Amino acid sequence: MEKDVTLAQIEFRNVTKTYGALAAVKDLSLSVRRGEFLTILGPSGSGKTTSLMLLAGFQAPNQGEIFIAGKSVAAVPSYRRDQGIVFQSYALFPHLNVRRNLEFPLEMRGIKAAERTMRVDRILARVHLDGLEDRMPSQLSGGQQQRVALARALIADPPILLLDEPLGALDRNLREQMQTEIKSLHKEFGITTVCVTHDQDEALTLSDRIVVMRAGRIEQTDTPEAIYDRPATQFVAKFLGEANILENPGFTIEANAPQPSGTVAMIRPERICIVALNAPKRVDVDQYQSVTGTVDNMIYAGPLRKYHVRVGSTLLVVREHVASGRRALQPGDEARVEWLRSDVRFVAV
Structure with a gap:
Protein backbone atom coordinates (compact mmCIF):
# COMPACT_ATOMS: atom_id res chain seq x y z
CA MET A 1 0.00 0.00 0.00
CA GLU A 2 1.40 3.42 -0.93
CA LYS A 3 2.29 5.56 2.07
CA ASP A 4 0.46 8.84 2.66
CA VAL A 5 3.34 11.30 2.55
CA THR A 6 1.11 14.21 3.60
CA LEU A 7 0.34 12.75 7.03
CA ALA A 8 2.49 14.06 9.88
CA GLN A 9 4.02 11.23 11.89
CA ILE A 10 5.87 13.55 14.27
CA GLU A 11 4.99 17.05 15.45
CA PHE A 12 6.78 19.51 17.69
CA ARG A 13 4.38 22.24 18.82
CA ASN A 14 5.99 25.33 20.35
CA VAL A 15 8.56 23.23 22.20
CA THR A 16 11.08 24.95 24.48
CA LYS A 17 13.83 23.26 26.51
CA THR A 18 15.91 25.22 28.98
CA TYR A 19 18.88 24.39 31.16
CA GLY A 20 18.84 27.06 33.84
CA ALA A 21 19.04 30.39 32.01
CA LEU A 22 20.08 28.73 28.73
CA ALA A 23 17.35 27.93 26.20
CA ALA A 24 18.70 25.02 24.14
CA VAL A 25 15.51 24.86 22.04
CA LYS A 26 13.25 27.88 21.63
CA ASP A 27 9.60 27.64 20.55
CA LEU A 28 10.28 24.80 18.10
CA SER A 29 7.41 23.89 15.77
CA LEU A 30 8.14 21.19 13.22
CA SER A 31 6.26 18.41 11.41
CA VAL A 32 7.80 15.23 9.98
CA ARG A 33 5.77 13.44 7.34
CA ARG A 34 5.18 9.70 7.46
CA GLY A 35 7.99 7.86 5.69
CA GLU A 36 10.12 11.00 5.39
CA PHE A 37 13.88 11.21 5.99
CA LEU A 38 14.39 14.51 7.78
CA THR A 39 17.81 15.73 8.90
CA ILE A 40 18.35 18.36 11.57
CA LEU A 41 21.58 20.14 10.76
CA GLY A 42 23.47 22.76 12.71
CA PRO A 43 26.65 23.65 14.56
CA SER A 44 27.39 22.75 18.17
CA GLY A 45 24.92 24.47 20.48
CA SER A 46 22.25 24.90 17.79
CA GLY A 47 19.73 22.67 19.60
CA LYS A 48 19.71 19.79 17.13
CA THR A 49 20.75 17.05 19.58
CA THR A 50 18.44 18.38 22.30
CA SER A 51 15.55 18.19 19.79
CA LEU A 52 16.35 14.54 19.10
CA MET A 53 16.65 13.72 22.82
CA LEU A 54 13.23 15.34 23.41
CA LEU A 55 11.72 13.22 20.65
CA ALA A 56 13.37 10.07 22.00
CA GLY A 57 11.96 10.77 25.47
CA PHE A 58 15.34 11.07 27.18
CA GLN A 59 14.50 14.66 28.09
CA ALA A 60 11.23 16.50 28.68
CA PRO A 61 10.32 19.95 27.31
CA ASN A 62 9.71 22.87 29.65
CA GLN A 63 6.99 24.15 27.33
CA GLY A 64 5.08 22.83 24.33
CA GLU A 65 4.16 19.31 23.27
CA ILE A 66 5.45 16.53 21.04
CA PHE A 67 3.00 14.33 19.14
CA ILE A 68 3.62 10.97 17.48
CA ALA A 69 0.89 9.69 15.17
CA GLY A 70 -1.36 12.44 16.50
CA LYS A 71 -0.98 11.53 20.19
CA SER A 72 0.94 13.47 22.81
CA VAL A 73 3.92 11.55 24.19
CA ALA A 74 4.39 13.78 27.24
CA ALA A 75 3.53 10.91 29.59
CA VAL A 76 5.15 8.16 27.49
CA PRO A 77 8.61 7.06 28.71
CA SER A 78 11.37 6.53 26.16
CA TYR A 79 11.23 2.72 26.31
CA ARG A 80 7.55 2.76 25.32
CA ARG A 81 7.86 5.09 22.31
CA ASP A 82 8.53 2.26 19.83
CA GLN A 83 11.49 3.95 18.17
CA GLY A 84 14.72 2.54 16.82
CA ILE A 85 17.75 4.60 17.84
CA VAL A 86 21.32 4.60 16.51
CA PHE A 87 23.88 6.56 18.51
CA GLN A 88 27.24 7.87 17.30
CA SER A 89 28.94 5.49 19.77
CA TYR A 90 26.77 2.59 18.45
CA ALA A 91 26.00 1.58 22.10
CA LEU A 92 26.33 -2.14 21.36
CA PHE A 93 26.40 -4.48 24.36
CA PRO A 94 30.12 -5.37 24.60
CA HIS A 95 29.48 -8.65 26.45
CA LEU A 96 27.01 -9.98 23.83
CA ASN A 97 27.83 -11.30 20.38
CA VAL A 98 26.19 -9.92 17.25
CA ARG A 99 23.26 -12.34 17.34
CA ARG A 100 22.50 -11.64 20.98
CA ASN A 101 22.74 -7.87 20.39
CA LEU A 102 20.11 -8.22 17.69
CA GLU A 103 17.90 -10.57 19.68
CA PHE A 104 17.76 -8.31 22.73
CA PRO A 105 15.11 -5.81 21.50
CA LEU A 106 12.99 -8.72 20.27
CA GLU A 107 13.20 -10.44 23.67
CA MET A 108 12.08 -7.20 25.33
CA ARG A 109 8.97 -7.33 23.14
CA GLY A 110 8.23 -10.93 24.07
CA ILE A 111 8.87 -12.37 20.61
CA LYS A 112 9.36 -16.14 20.63
CA ALA A 113 12.72 -17.79 19.92
CA ALA A 114 11.86 -19.19 16.48
CA GLU A 115 10.64 -15.78 15.28
CA ARG A 116 13.72 -14.11 16.78
CA THR A 117 16.03 -16.46 14.90
CA MET A 118 14.24 -15.85 11.62
CA ARG A 119 14.33 -12.07 12.01
CA VAL A 120 18.00 -12.02 13.01
CA ASP A 121 19.01 -14.19 10.06
CA ARG A 122 17.02 -12.00 7.69
CA ILE A 123 18.43 -8.68 8.93
CA LEU A 124 22.00 -10.05 9.03
CA ALA A 125 21.72 -10.93 5.36
CA ARG A 126 20.22 -7.54 4.57
CA VAL A 127 23.09 -5.57 6.15
CA HIS A 128 25.73 -7.97 4.75
CA LEU A 129 26.80 -9.38 8.12
CA ASP A 130 25.75 -13.02 7.69
CA GLY A 131 28.55 -15.24 8.96
CA LEU A 132 29.55 -12.74 11.66
CA GLU A 133 26.75 -13.47 14.11
CA ASP A 134 29.07 -15.12 16.67
CA ARG A 135 31.58 -12.26 16.82
CA MET A 136 31.80 -9.86 19.72
CA PRO A 137 31.57 -6.10 19.02
CA SER A 138 35.29 -5.70 19.77
CA GLN A 139 36.04 -8.12 16.91
CA LEU A 140 34.21 -5.97 14.35
CA SER A 141 35.39 -3.02 12.29
CA GLY A 142 33.78 0.38 12.74
CA GLY A 143 31.66 -0.11 9.65
CA GLN A 144 30.51 -3.54 10.81
CA GLN A 145 29.59 -2.18 14.24
CA GLN A 146 27.59 0.56 12.52
CA ARG A 147 25.71 -2.07 10.50
CA VAL A 148 24.92 -4.02 13.67
CA ALA A 149 23.60 -0.84 15.31
CA LEU A 150 21.40 -0.12 12.29
CA ALA A 151 20.17 -3.72 12.18
CA ARG A 152 19.31 -3.63 15.89
CA ALA A 153 17.35 -0.41 15.42
CA LEU A 154 15.40 -1.85 12.49
CA ILE A 155 14.85 -5.45 13.57
CA ALA A 156 11.63 -4.80 15.53
CA ASP A 157 10.08 -2.85 12.61
CA PRO A 158 9.62 0.41 14.54
CA PRO A 159 7.59 3.16 12.86
CA ILE A 160 10.28 5.75 13.68
CA LEU A 161 14.08 5.64 13.40
CA LEU A 162 16.29 8.19 15.18
CA LEU A 163 19.91 8.67 14.11
CA ASP A 164 22.28 10.67 16.32
CA GLU A 165 25.43 11.57 14.33
CA PRO A 166 25.33 7.99 12.98
CA LEU A 167 28.45 8.21 10.80
CA GLY A 168 30.58 10.59 12.84
CA ALA A 169 33.03 7.90 13.98
CA LEU A 170 33.79 6.56 10.48
CA ASP A 171 36.48 7.59 8.03
CA ARG A 172 35.48 9.37 4.83
CA ASN A 173 35.34 6.38 2.44
CA LEU A 174 33.42 4.23 4.90
CA ARG A 175 31.11 7.15 5.69
CA GLU A 176 30.21 7.47 2.01
CA GLN A 177 29.53 3.71 1.78
CA MET A 178 27.28 3.85 4.82
CA GLN A 179 25.41 6.86 3.44
CA THR A 180 24.47 4.73 0.45
CA GLU A 181 23.48 1.85 2.74
CA ILE A 182 21.32 4.03 5.01
CA LYS A 183 19.59 5.59 2.00
CA SER A 184 18.88 2.12 0.61
CA LEU A 185 17.56 0.84 3.95
CA HIS A 186 15.29 3.86 4.33
CA LYS A 187 13.85 3.33 0.88
CA GLU A 188 13.30 -0.37 1.58
CA PHE A 189 11.78 -0.07 5.06
CA GLY A 190 9.98 3.26 4.55
CA ILE A 191 10.50 4.24 8.18
CA THR A 192 9.98 7.83 9.28
CA THR A 193 13.56 8.87 10.05
CA VAL A 194 14.95 11.84 11.95
CA CYS A 195 18.71 12.26 11.73
CA VAL A 196 20.91 14.74 13.58
CA THR A 197 24.27 15.69 12.12
CA HIS A 198 26.71 18.55 11.65
CA ASP A 199 27.96 17.01 8.37
CA GLN A 200 26.59 18.98 5.40
CA ASP A 201 27.40 16.31 2.80
CA GLU A 202 25.63 13.69 4.90
CA ALA A 203 22.53 15.86 5.17
CA LEU A 204 22.44 16.63 1.45
CA THR A 205 22.93 12.97 0.50
CA LEU A 206 20.41 11.34 2.82
CA SER A 207 17.55 13.73 3.33
CA ASP A 208 14.13 14.38 1.86
CA ARG A 209 14.16 17.65 3.82
CA ILE A 210 16.76 19.46 5.89
CA VAL A 211 16.16 21.62 8.95
CA VAL A 212 18.99 24.06 9.66
CA MET A 213 19.04 25.17 13.29
CA ARG A 214 20.84 28.07 14.91
CA ALA A 215 20.83 29.04 18.60
CA GLY A 216 17.83 26.82 19.38
CA ARG A 217 15.64 28.03 16.50
CA ILE A 218 14.93 26.89 12.95
CA GLU A 219 16.76 29.02 10.43
CA GLN A 220 15.33 27.29 7.33
CA THR A 221 13.53 24.08 6.33
CA ASP A 222 13.46 22.82 2.75
CA THR A 223 14.56 20.09 0.35
CA PRO A 224 18.32 19.57 -0.03
CA GLU A 225 18.30 21.07 -3.53
CA ALA A 226 16.29 24.13 -2.50
CA ILE A 227 18.13 24.82 0.72
CA TYR A 228 21.50 24.63 -1.03
CA ASP A 229 20.53 26.56 -4.15
CA ARG A 230 18.21 29.08 -2.45
CA PRO A 231 19.41 29.62 1.12
CA ALA A 232 17.21 32.04 3.03
CA THR A 233 19.93 33.59 5.16
CA GLN A 234 23.63 34.31 5.13
CA PHE A 235 24.08 31.81 7.97
CA VAL A 236 22.48 28.97 5.95
CA ALA A 237 24.45 29.88 2.83
CA LYS A 238 27.77 29.74 4.69
CA PHE A 239 26.92 26.71 6.84
CA LEU A 240 25.64 24.49 4.04
CA GLY A 241 28.61 24.41 1.69
Whole structure:
Protein backbone atom coordinates (compact mmCIF):
# COMPACT_ATOMS: atom_id res chain seq x y z
CA MET A 1 0.00 0.00 0.00
CA GLU A 2 1.40 3.42 -0.93
CA LYS A 3 2.29 5.56 2.07
CA ASP A 4 0.46 8.84 2.66
CA VAL A 5 3.34 11.30 2.55
CA THR A 6 1.11 14.21 3.60
CA LEU A 7 0.34 12.75 7.03
CA ALA A 8 2.49 14.06 9.88
CA GLN A 9 4.02 11.23 11.89
CA ILE A 10 5.87 13.55 14.27
CA GLU A 11 4.99 17.05 15.45
CA PHE A 12 6.78 19.51 17.69
CA ARG A 13 4.38 22.24 18.82
CA ASN A 14 5.99 25.33 20.35
CA VAL A 15 8.56 23.23 22.20
CA THR A 16 11.08 24.95 24.48
CA LYS A 17 13.83 23.26 26.51
CA THR A 18 15.91 25.22 28.98
CA TYR A 19 18.88 24.39 31.16
CA GLY A 20 18.84 27.06 33.84
CA ALA A 21 19.04 30.39 32.01
CA LEU A 22 20.08 28.73 28.73
CA ALA A 23 17.35 27.93 26.20
CA ALA A 24 18.70 25.02 24.14
CA VAL A 25 15.51 24.86 22.04
CA LYS A 26 13.25 27.88 21.63
CA ASP A 27 9.60 27.64 20.55
CA LEU A 28 10.28 24.80 18.10
CA SER A 29 7.41 23.89 15.77
CA LEU A 30 8.14 21.19 13.22
CA SER A 31 6.26 18.41 11.41
CA VAL A 32 7.80 15.23 9.98
CA ARG A 33 5.77 13.44 7.34
CA ARG A 34 5.18 9.70 7.46
CA GLY A 35 7.99 7.86 5.69
CA GLU A 36 10.12 11.00 5.39
CA PHE A 37 13.88 11.21 5.99
CA LEU A 38 14.39 14.51 7.78
CA THR A 39 17.81 15.73 8.90
CA ILE A 40 18.35 18.36 11.57
CA LEU A 41 21.58 20.14 10.76
CA GLY A 42 23.47 22.76 12.71
CA PRO A 43 26.65 23.65 14.56
CA SER A 44 27.39 22.75 18.17
CA GLY A 45 24.92 24.47 20.48
CA SER A 46 22.25 24.90 17.79
CA GLY A 47 19.73 22.67 19.60
CA LYS A 48 19.71 19.79 17.13
CA THR A 49 20.75 17.05 19.58
CA THR A 50 18.44 18.38 22.30
CA SER A 51 15.55 18.19 19.79
CA LEU A 52 16.35 14.54 19.10
CA MET A 53 16.65 13.72 22.82
CA LEU A 54 13.23 15.34 23.41
CA LEU A 55 11.72 13.22 20.65
CA ALA A 56 13.37 10.07 22.00
CA GLY A 57 11.96 10.77 25.47
CA PHE A 58 15.34 11.07 27.18
CA GLN A 59 14.50 14.66 28.09
CA ALA A 60 11.23 16.50 28.68
CA PRO A 61 10.32 19.95 27.31
CA ASN A 62 9.71 22.87 29.65
CA GLN A 63 6.99 24.15 27.33
CA GLY A 64 5.08 22.83 24.33
CA GLU A 65 4.16 19.31 23.27
CA ILE A 66 5.45 16.53 21.04
CA PHE A 67 3.00 14.33 19.14
CA ILE A 68 3.62 10.97 17.48
CA ALA A 69 0.89 9.69 15.17
CA GLY A 70 -1.36 12.44 16.50
CA LYS A 71 -0.98 11.53 20.19
CA SER A 72 0.94 13.47 22.81
CA VAL A 73 3.92 11.55 24.19
CA ALA A 74 4.39 13.78 27.24
CA ALA A 75 3.53 10.91 29.59
CA VAL A 76 5.15 8.16 27.49
CA PRO A 77 8.61 7.06 28.71
CA SER A 78 11.37 6.53 26.16
CA TYR A 79 11.23 2.72 26.31
CA ARG A 80 7.55 2.76 25.32
CA ARG A 81 7.86 5.09 22.31
CA ASP A 82 8.53 2.26 19.83
CA GLN A 83 11.49 3.95 18.17
CA GLY A 84 14.72 2.54 16.82
CA ILE A 85 17.75 4.60 17.84
CA VAL A 86 21.32 4.60 16.51
CA PHE A 87 23.88 6.56 18.51
CA GLN A 88 27.24 7.87 17.30
CA SER A 89 28.94 5.49 19.77
CA TYR A 90 26.77 2.59 18.45
CA ALA A 91 26.00 1.58 22.10
CA LEU A 92 26.33 -2.14 21.36
CA PHE A 93 26.40 -4.48 24.36
CA PRO A 94 30.12 -5.37 24.60
CA HIS A 95 29.48 -8.65 26.45
CA LEU A 96 27.01 -9.98 23.83
CA ASN A 97 27.83 -11.30 20.38
CA VAL A 98 26.19 -9.92 17.25
CA ARG A 99 23.26 -12.34 17.34
CA ARG A 100 22.50 -11.64 20.98
CA ASN A 101 22.74 -7.87 20.39
CA LEU A 102 20.11 -8.22 17.69
CA GLU A 103 17.90 -10.57 19.68
CA PHE A 104 17.76 -8.31 22.73
CA PRO A 105 15.11 -5.81 21.50
CA LEU A 106 12.99 -8.72 20.27
CA GLU A 107 13.20 -10.44 23.67
CA MET A 108 12.08 -7.20 25.33
CA ARG A 109 8.97 -7.33 23.14
CA GLY A 110 8.23 -10.93 24.07
CA ILE A 111 8.87 -12.37 20.61
CA LYS A 112 9.36 -16.14 20.63
CA ALA A 113 12.72 -17.79 19.92
CA ALA A 114 11.86 -19.19 16.48
CA GLU A 115 10.64 -15.78 15.28
CA ARG A 116 13.72 -14.11 16.78
CA THR A 117 16.03 -16.46 14.90
CA MET A 118 14.24 -15.85 11.62
CA ARG A 119 14.33 -12.07 12.01
CA VAL A 120 18.00 -12.02 13.01
CA ASP A 121 19.01 -14.19 10.06
CA ARG A 122 17.02 -12.00 7.69
CA ILE A 123 18.43 -8.68 8.93
CA LEU A 124 22.00 -10.05 9.03
CA ALA A 125 21.72 -10.93 5.36
CA ARG A 126 20.22 -7.54 4.57
CA VAL A 127 23.09 -5.57 6.15
CA HIS A 128 25.73 -7.97 4.75
CA LEU A 129 26.80 -9.38 8.12
CA ASP A 130 25.75 -13.02 7.69
CA GLY A 131 28.55 -15.24 8.96
CA LEU A 132 29.55 -12.74 11.66
CA GLU A 133 26.75 -13.47 14.11
CA ASP A 134 29.07 -15.12 16.67
CA ARG A 135 31.58 -12.26 16.82
CA MET A 136 31.80 -9.86 19.72
CA PRO A 137 31.57 -6.10 19.02
CA SER A 138 35.29 -5.70 19.77
CA GLN A 139 36.04 -8.12 16.91
CA LEU A 140 34.21 -5.97 14.35
CA SER A 141 35.39 -3.02 12.29
CA GLY A 142 33.78 0.38 12.74
CA GLY A 143 31.66 -0.11 9.65
CA GLN A 144 30.51 -3.54 10.81
CA GLN A 145 29.59 -2.18 14.24
CA GLN A 146 27.59 0.56 12.52
CA ARG A 147 25.71 -2.07 10.50
CA VAL A 148 24.92 -4.02 13.67
CA ALA A 149 23.60 -0.84 15.31
CA LEU A 150 21.40 -0.12 12.29
CA ALA A 151 20.17 -3.72 12.18
CA ARG A 152 19.31 -3.63 15.89
CA ALA A 153 17.35 -0.41 15.42
CA LEU A 154 15.40 -1.85 12.49
CA ILE A 155 14.85 -5.45 13.57
CA ALA A 156 11.63 -4.80 15.53
CA ASP A 157 10.08 -2.85 12.61
CA PRO A 158 9.62 0.41 14.54
CA PRO A 159 7.59 3.16 12.86
CA ILE A 160 10.28 5.75 13.68
CA LEU A 161 14.08 5.64 13.40
CA LEU A 162 16.29 8.19 15.18
CA LEU A 163 19.91 8.67 14.11
CA ASP A 164 22.28 10.67 16.32
CA GLU A 165 25.43 11.57 14.33
CA PRO A 166 25.33 7.99 12.98
CA LEU A 167 28.45 8.21 10.80
CA GLY A 168 30.58 10.59 12.84
CA ALA A 169 33.03 7.90 13.98
CA LEU A 170 33.79 6.56 10.48
CA ASP A 171 36.48 7.59 8.03
CA ARG A 172 35.48 9.37 4.83
CA ASN A 173 35.34 6.38 2.44
CA LEU A 174 33.42 4.23 4.90
CA ARG A 175 31.11 7.15 5.69
CA GLU A 176 30.21 7.47 2.01
CA GLN A 177 29.53 3.71 1.78
CA MET A 178 27.28 3.85 4.82
CA GLN A 179 25.41 6.86 3.44
CA THR A 180 24.47 4.73 0.45
CA GLU A 181 23.48 1.85 2.74
CA ILE A 182 21.32 4.03 5.01
CA LYS A 183 19.59 5.59 2.00
CA SER A 184 18.88 2.12 0.61
CA LEU A 185 17.56 0.84 3.95
CA HIS A 186 15.29 3.86 4.33
CA LYS A 187 13.85 3.33 0.88
CA GLU A 188 13.30 -0.37 1.58
CA PHE A 189 11.78 -0.07 5.06
CA GLY A 190 9.98 3.26 4.55
CA ILE A 191 10.50 4.24 8.18
CA THR A 192 9.98 7.83 9.28
CA THR A 193 13.56 8.87 10.05
CA VAL A 194 14.95 11.84 11.95
CA CYS A 195 18.71 12.26 11.73
CA VAL A 196 20.91 14.74 13.58
CA THR A 197 24.27 15.69 12.12
CA HIS A 198 26.71 18.55 11.65
CA ASP A 199 27.96 17.01 8.37
CA GLN A 200 26.59 18.98 5.40
CA ASP A 201 27.40 16.31 2.80
CA GLU A 202 25.63 13.69 4.90
CA ALA A 203 22.53 15.86 5.17
CA LEU A 204 22.44 16.63 1.45
CA THR A 205 22.93 12.97 0.50
CA LEU A 206 20.41 11.34 2.82
CA SER A 207 17.55 13.73 3.33
CA ASP A 208 14.13 14.38 1.86
CA ARG A 209 14.16 17.65 3.82
CA ILE A 210 16.76 19.46 5.89
CA VAL A 211 16.16 21.62 8.95
CA VAL A 212 18.99 24.06 9.66
CA MET A 213 19.04 25.17 13.29
CA ARG A 214 20.84 28.07 14.91
CA ALA A 215 20.83 29.04 18.60
CA GLY A 216 17.83 26.82 19.38
CA ARG A 217 15.64 28.03 16.50
CA ILE A 218 14.93 26.89 12.95
CA GLU A 219 16.76 29.02 10.43
CA GLN A 220 15.33 27.29 7.33
CA THR A 221 13.53 24.08 6.33
CA ASP A 222 13.46 22.82 2.75
CA THR A 223 14.56 20.09 0.35
CA PRO A 224 18.32 19.57 -0.03
CA GLU A 225 18.30 21.07 -3.53
CA ALA A 226 16.29 24.13 -2.50
CA ILE A 227 18.13 24.82 0.72
CA TYR A 228 21.50 24.63 -1.03
CA ASP A 229 20.53 26.56 -4.15
CA ARG A 230 18.21 29.08 -2.45
CA PRO A 231 19.41 29.62 1.12
CA ALA A 232 17.21 32.04 3.03
CA THR A 233 19.93 33.59 5.16
CA GLN A 234 23.63 34.31 5.13
CA PHE A 235 24.08 31.81 7.97
CA VAL A 236 22.48 28.97 5.95
CA ALA A 237 24.45 29.88 2.83
CA LYS A 238 27.77 29.74 4.69
CA PHE A 239 26.92 26.71 6.84
CA LEU A 240 25.64 24.49 4.04
CA GLY A 241 28.61 24.41 1.69
CA GLU A 242 30.90 27.26 0.66
CA ALA A 243 29.50 30.63 -0.34
CA ASN A 244 30.87 33.85 -1.74
CA ILE A 245 29.13 36.62 0.21
CA LEU A 246 29.37 39.72 -1.97
CA GLU A 247 28.96 42.48 0.58
CA ASN A 248 30.56 45.72 -0.63
CA PRO A 249 32.57 43.76 -3.22
CA GLY A 250 34.00 46.81 -4.95
CA PHE A 251 32.04 46.20 -8.16
CA THR A 252 28.36 46.41 -9.08
CA ILE A 253 26.42 43.17 -8.75
CA GLU A 254 24.44 42.32 -11.88
CA ALA A 255 21.48 40.03 -11.27
CA ASN A 256 18.16 39.14 -12.89
CA ALA A 257 16.21 40.75 -10.05
CA PRO A 258 16.66 43.85 -7.91
CA GLN A 259 18.31 43.34 -4.52
CA PRO A 260 15.78 43.39 -1.64
CA SER A 261 16.58 45.53 1.38
CA GLY A 262 18.23 43.73 4.28
CA THR A 263 19.95 41.21 2.01
CA VAL A 264 23.40 40.55 0.62
CA ALA A 265 24.37 38.97 -2.72
CA MET A 266 25.70 35.42 -2.68
CA ILE A 267 27.05 33.01 -5.29
CA ARG A 268 28.31 29.45 -4.91
CA PRO A 269 31.96 28.76 -5.90
CA GLU A 270 31.01 26.08 -8.44
CA ARG A 271 28.76 28.56 -10.25
CA ILE A 272 31.76 30.71 -11.12
CA CYS A 273 33.90 30.06 -14.20
CA ILE A 274 37.55 31.05 -14.33
CA VAL A 275 39.56 31.52 -17.51
CA ALA A 276 42.80 33.15 -18.53
CA LEU A 277 42.52 36.87 -19.13
CA ASN A 278 43.15 36.47 -22.88
CA ALA A 279 40.59 33.63 -23.33
CA PRO A 280 37.94 34.18 -26.04
CA LYS A 281 34.73 35.89 -24.90
CA ARG A 282 31.54 33.88 -24.53
CA VAL A 283 28.96 33.91 -27.30
CA ASP A 284 26.20 34.47 -24.69
CA VAL A 285 28.20 37.14 -22.86
CA ASP A 286 25.06 39.24 -22.24
CA GLN A 287 23.81 36.60 -19.74
CA TYR A 288 26.99 36.72 -17.64
CA GLN A 289 28.76 39.11 -15.33
CA SER A 290 32.49 39.18 -15.87
CA VAL A 291 35.20 40.70 -13.64
CA THR A 292 38.98 40.48 -13.75
CA GLY A 293 41.28 39.58 -10.91
CA THR A 294 44.51 37.90 -9.85
CA VAL A 295 44.88 34.30 -8.67
CA ASP A 296 45.98 34.33 -5.02
CA ASN A 297 46.07 30.57 -4.61
CA MET A 298 45.23 27.30 -6.37
CA ILE A 299 44.46 24.15 -4.39
CA TYR A 300 44.44 20.80 -6.19
CA ALA A 301 41.86 18.40 -4.68
CA GLY A 302 41.75 15.40 -7.03
CA PRO A 303 38.73 15.92 -9.29
CA LEU A 304 38.51 19.61 -8.33
CA ARG A 305 40.64 22.71 -8.31
CA LYS A 306 39.86 25.47 -5.86
CA TYR A 307 41.00 29.00 -6.69
CA HIS A 308 41.17 32.08 -4.52
CA VAL A 309 40.91 35.05 -6.85
CA ARG A 310 41.52 38.61 -5.70
CA VAL A 311 39.10 41.06 -7.34
CA GLY A 312 39.79 44.47 -5.85
CA SER A 313 39.21 44.08 -2.10
CA THR A 314 37.17 40.88 -2.54
CA LEU A 315 38.57 37.35 -2.42
CA LEU A 316 36.39 35.04 -4.52
CA VAL A 317 36.41 31.27 -4.05
CA VAL A 318 36.04 29.38 -7.35
CA ARG A 319 35.72 25.61 -7.81
CA GLU A 320 36.13 23.89 -11.15
CA HIS A 321 36.28 20.25 -12.22
CA VAL A 322 39.66 19.16 -13.52
CA ALA A 323 39.29 18.65 -17.28
CA SER A 324 41.77 16.73 -19.40
CA GLY A 325 44.20 19.08 -21.13
CA ARG A 326 42.99 22.17 -19.29
CA ARG A 327 45.93 24.09 -17.86
CA ALA A 328 45.66 25.15 -14.25
CA LEU A 329 46.08 28.83 -13.51
CA GLN A 330 48.82 29.63 -11.02
CA PRO A 331 49.18 32.21 -8.24
CA GLY A 332 49.93 35.59 -9.77
CA ASP A 333 48.11 34.84 -13.04
CA GLU A 334 45.55 37.40 -14.17
CA ALA A 335 42.18 35.81 -14.79
CA ARG A 336 38.63 36.50 -15.80
CA VAL A 337 35.90 35.18 -13.54
CA GLU A 338 32.34 34.93 -14.85
CA TRP A 339 28.97 33.81 -13.61
CA LEU A 340 25.42 33.76 -14.87
CA ARG A 341 23.40 36.68 -13.55
CA SER A 342 20.64 34.17 -12.81
CA ASP A 343 22.94 32.34 -10.37
CA VAL A 344 23.20 35.30 -8.00
CA ARG A 345 21.10 34.83 -4.86
CA PHE A 346 20.11 37.43 -2.28
CA VAL A 347 20.15 36.17 1.32
CA ALA A 348 19.01 37.85 4.52
CA VAL A 349 21.81 39.19 6.66
